[in-house]
Amino acid sequence: MAASSDSLADILERVLDKGVVIAGDIGVSVVDVELLTLRIRLFIASAQTAREMGMDWWTNDPFFAPNAARAEVGATDLAARVAELEARLPVPGGKEEPR
Numbered sequence: 001m002a003a004s005s006d007s008l009a010d011i012l013e014r015v016l017d018k019g020v021v022i023a024g025d026i027g028v029s030v031v032d033v034e035l036l037t038l039r040i041r042l043f044i045a046s047a048q049t050a051r052e053m054g055m056d057w058w059t060n061d062p063f064f065a066p067n068a069a070r071a072e073v074g075a076t077d078l079a080a081r082v083a084e085l086e087a088r089l090p091v092p093g094g095k096e097e098p099r
Helices: 008-018 047-052 066-088
Strands: 020-030 033-044
16 A cells, blocks of 8 residues: 655645535434534635636625625616616607606
8 A cells, every 4th residue: 555645735735626515414402302403514615616616706795805896886876877867868759758
């Protein structure tokens, strides 16, 4: 049996590249009465691997991406301006009154 020569850095690189899922349930019961159930799902991977798996929640979270909050505010302002301009347009059908 050959000894493994993987260093901790090699193992960490492999885990971050491929990802690891840890799942488990913890239940606390007293006299057959369930008091608490915790369902734990943990996914450990690099940001690039997580993005490839379809997880990118941090890109729109203002805490992690301050520019995302500014973009959201800009979109809200833009929507308000469009609504204001649409209100000024004449009503289709010949009436001159604004909507």
